Every structure is written in structure tokens, then in C-alpha cells.
Amino acid sequence: MKRTYIKDLSKEVGQEVTISGWVDVRRDQGKMVFMDMRDMTGKVQGVVLPNHPEAIEQVKEVRNEWVLSVTGLINKRPERNVKAGVLNGDIEMEITGIEVLNKSETIPFDISGDTKEINEEVRLKYRYVDLRSDRMQKNIRNRHKVIKFIRDYLDNENFIEVETPILTKSTPEGSRDYVVPARLYPGKFYALPQSPQQYKQLLMTAGVEKYFQIARCMRDEDTRGDRQPEFTQLDMEMSFVKQEDVMELNEKLLIELVTKLYPEKKIQQIPFPRLTYAEAMEKYGNDKPDLREDKNDPDLLAFCWVIDFPFFEKTDTGAWTFTHNPFSRPKPEHVEWLMKKENIGEILTTQYDVALNGMEIGGGSIRNHDPEALRKVFEIMGHESDAIDRNFGHMMTAFSLGTPPHGGIAWGLDRFVMTLQNEPNIREVIPFAKTGEGKDPMMDSPAEISVDQLLELGITLRKK
Numbered sequence: 001m002k003r004t005y006i007k008d009l010s011k012e013v014g015q016e017v018t019i020s021g022w023v024d025v026r027r028d029q030g031k032m033v034f035m036d037m038r039d040m041t042g043k044v045q046g047v048v049l050p051n052h053p054e055a056i057e058q059v060k061e062v063r064n065e066w067v068l069s070v071t072g073l074i075n076k077r078p079e080r081n082v083k084a085g086v087l088n089g090d091i092e093m094e095i096t097g098i099e100v101l102n103k104s105e106t107i108p109f110d111i112s113g114d115t116k117e118i119n120e121e122v123r124l125k126y127r128y129v130d131l132r133s134d135r136m137q138k139n140i141r142n143r144h145k146v147i148k149f150i151r152d153y154l155d156n157e158n159f160i161e162v163e164t165p166i167l168t169k170s171t172p173e174g175s176r177d178y179v180v181p182a183r184l185y186p187g188k189f190y191a192l193p194q195s196p197q198q199y200k201q202l203l204m205t206a207g208v209e210k211y212f213q214i215a216r217c218m219r220d221e222d223t224r225g226d227r228q229p230e231f232t233q234l235d236m237e238m239s240f241v242k243q244e245d246v247m248e249l250n251e252k253l254l255i256e257l258v259t260k261l262y263p264e265k266k267i268q269q270i271p272f273p274r275l276t277y278a279e280a281m282e283k284y285g286n287d288k289p290d291l292r293e294d295k296n297d298p299d300l301l302a303f304c305w306v307i308d309f310p311f312f313e314k315t316d317t318g319a320w321t322f323t324h325n326p327f328s329r330p331k332p333e334h335v336e337w338l339m340k341k342e343n344i345g346e347i348l349t350t351q352y353d354v355a356l357n358g359m360e361i362g363g364g365s366i367r368n369h370d371p372e373a374l375r376k377v378f379e380i381m382g383h384e385s386d387a388i389d390r391n392f393g394h395m396m397t398a399f400s401l402g403t404p405p406h407g408g409i410a411w412g413l414d415r416f417v418m419t420l421q422n423e424p425n426i427r428e429v430i431p432f433a434k435t436g437e438g439k440d441p442m443m444d445s446p447a448e449i450s451v452d453q454l455l456e457l458g459i460t461l462r463k464k
């Protein structure tokens with residue numbers, strides 16, 4: 001018989017139907033056995049009555065989390081047993097036939113409640129079981145909805161999604177790169193992208209004008225509580241725009257997304273308040289202030305923009321480095337300082353960050369599309385001329401071949417979804433997350449590779 005989804009069962013009263021899914025709970029009451037079934041659309045209470053001896057015999061063997069196809073009659077519940085406001089609270093399935101599709105050992109932990117209390121390493125080792133819980137199902141399904149909303153919204157605004165390479169080149173631009181040995185070129189390496197920054201700018205040279213991507217970014221940083229070796233950005237870039245245009249589009253998108261998908265949430269202030277970096281530091285002591293008037297309200301969203309960041313800051317060794325992005329353009333009134341390499345500490349950039357409830361959830365800038373100005377940035381940071389050409393020559397070449405003024409932004413999607421879902425950390429909204437120490441207990445990665453693989457790559461490991 002054709003499969004009926006559990007959410008549609010109330011339309012089938014009086015009919016015999018077949019559902020497929022997992023045994024959510026089974027309660028053996030001797031003469032009759034209750035067995036609730038679950039599929040991706042919901043749950044339903046089932047019961048095997050004594051007048052179906054064959055089914056009774058089958059259901060006695062069945063255990064929680066077995067995968068079954070179940071046939072039965074959909075009955076209205078007597079008035080006194082109706083559970084109002086619950087999916088299928090008014091019906092019950094009188095089970096007449098059971099087909100076992102897959103058995104299950106006792107699962108390693110209980111998923112009927114909030115699995116947050118379970119040891120996280122165990123949850124991640126059996127992530128596919130953990131993801132079956134109501135809360136985790138909601139997290140992945142709502143994550144999908146957020147991403148779909150973004151895609152539809154931007155498509156409607158004439159953006160296109162373009163995939164950029166995962167195997168790219170290591171350049172000294174921010175964090176440490178993950179590198180991948182190139183077998184065909186012994187001694188050479190690809191790097192995994194820390195972000196699609198350079199590619200998205202080159203797409204502006206390519207005439208795309210409005211680009212976005214739900215992009216995976218990889219950064220080999222020391223593990224810190226809520227960091228993951230890989231994370232997801234909504235990455236965006238636009239041509240012929242000013243700072244105001246990018247901020248306006250993103251603010252609208254954020255507001256519409258929250259209003260449509262999370263109507264229970266309240267945005268504290270619209271338009272989003274704007275603070276300069278100097279104001280934020282002076283008033284709140286950090287550049288991602290938590291402006292919530294009531295920090296106990298899980299449904300309050302206090303967005304704000306922080307602008308006018310310094311372009312450069314001093315490193316521990318006293319050299320200059322960029323605060324956000326070497327490809328940013330200084331504020332128009334400070335471009336001259338950059339060109340003359342003067343007042344370096346006072347040069348402000350067009351960087352804009354968007355903060356939410358005390359977290360940075362996005363940041364971007366208008367870019368420096370003048371090759372000479374970009375060269376100055378690297379000179380200020382002490383890069384030698386030939387190193388600049390080697391590492392960033394392709395950017396400077398592109399900027400001398402017809403590149404429109406452009407700017408963009410990237411959101412940390414995991415953090416944003418985490419806040420929307422009222423979760424305490426990003427691992428709760430990343431389907432296959434790694435531990436806080438960067439390990440994947442399910443796949444057992446990172447892992448050693450075989451001697452043959454090493455030989456093929458021309459790699460010898462140093463003895464420890």
C-alpha cells in the first residue's frame with residue numbers, strides 16, 4: 001500500500017493506511033500493546049488490540065527505534081482521550097499489520113527528551129541517533145528554512161549563487177590555512193578557503209555584479225569553546241555599491257527573515273542602531289555590544305551595526321596588521337592617508353559589522369579596487385614587493401582589467417541560526433559538528449593515513 005505521511009493521518013479517519021517510520025515508544029500492557037510511530041512529519045499513537053493475534057505476536061518482538069511499515073485503521077479517539085493542540089491528538093491507529101524494515105539495538109542514549117544533558121562526545125559519536133530527537137530535528141529543519149529563505153530572497157533581488165573552489169591557495173591573509181598536499185606536484189599544497197573573499201571579488205571583475213553563496217569556510221585556529229574547524233557563511237558581494245547599500249539590503253533581509261520565519265521573536269529596534277567602533281568601545285567595552293533591554297527574554301533580538309573601525313592595528317611585535325580584511329577600502333576621507341602611508345593608526349575603514357545579542361553575526365566592507373591602493377596596504381604591513389606580487393598579484397592584475405567598485409559582507413550562519421533556535425552553542429545547529437577540540441568522534445577524524453598514501457604524496461612524518 002502507498003505510504004501515508006503521519007501528518008496527514010487525520011484526513012484518513014475510517015480508512016486503512018500504511019505508514020513508515022521509527023517506533024517512538026512501545027508500551028506493552030499485556031492484552032494490548034501501544035506503539036507510537038514517528039516519521040519526519042510527526043508522531044501518532046498506535047495500538048494493537050487482542051482481536052489481531054498475528055499483529056500482537058509481531059509487536060511483542062518489536063523494540064523502540066526499530067524501523068517499520070505499519071498498516072492499520074485510523075480511528076477517532078473517544079472525546080475524553082482527545083489531546084487538544086497536539087498533532088494526531090484526536091486520532092489513533094488501530095494496527096493490523098507490521099513489516100519490520102530494520103531492527104535496532106537499544107540506542108546508546110535516550111532521545112525522547114532534550115539530549116543536551118547527554119555527554120556530548122557520545123552524542124557526536126552517534127550523531128545520526130542524536131539528530132532523531134525532536135529538538136535536533138527542529139534545528140536542522142529550521143536551518144534549512146533559514147537558508148532557503150535567504151536563497152529565495154537574494155534570487156529575487158537578482159543575486160546568483162556561485163560556487164567557488166574548495167582547493168585554493170594559501171595566502172597570508174588572516175588565520176592559519178588548512179593545507180592539502182598536491183600529489184601531482186610533490187612539495188606543493190592547496191589550501192582550503194578561510195572564506196571565498198578573493199573569489200567573490202574576482203566575480204565582480206567577472207561581471208557577476210550580485211553574488212552570494214552559502215559557503216563553507218575552514219580555519220585552522222586553536223580550538224576555543226564555540227569554534228569549529230569548518231563553519232558556514234552566507235557570503236555576499238555586490239558591484240557599484242556604497243556602504244549604505246550593502247547595509248540596507250542586509251538589514252532588510254534580516255528583518256524579513258525573522259518576521260516570516262520566527263514571528264514569536266521581537267526585534268528590539270528598527271532601523272538597527274548604529275555605533276561607531278569608538279562609541280562601542282567607550283560605552284560597552286567591546287565591538288559587539290549586547291543592547292538587549294531584557295537579557296532574560298529568549299525571544300528578544302537586539303541587532304546593531306558597528307562602523308568606522310580602525311583599518312590597522314599593531315601586532316605584539318609592533319608591526320602593522322589589518323583589523324578585519326586587507327581588501328577593505330578606507331573611508332573615502334582617509335584614502336589619501338593610505339596612499340601616503342601616513343596617520344596609519346588613524347585610518348578608518350569602510351568595515352561594517354552586524355552584532356546580535358552580544359555576538360558578531362556578520363561583517364563586511366567596501367573593497368579597495370585600486371591596485372595601487374591595495375599594494376599600499378600590504379606595504380604598510382611590511383610585505384616585500386615580490387611577496388605581494390606572488391601572493392596577491394592575481395588580485396592586482398584583475399583590478400587593472402576592469403573591476404567595478406564593489407563591497408560585500410558575510411554572515412556567520414551557524415551563530416545566527418543558533419540564536420534563532422535559542423541554542424547555547426553552534427554545535428547544536430551544525431548537523432555533523434566536531435567537538436570543541438576539533439575532533440569527529442563518529443568518523444574518528446582526524447586520523448592517520450596509510451604509509452602508501454604518504455609515499456604517494458611524497459610525505460615523510462617526523463618521528464615524535
Ligand code: ASP
Nearest residue numbers: 195197364365408409410
Ligand atoms: N570574507 C570576510 C570574512 O570572512 C567577510 C567579508 O568581508 O565579506 O570575514
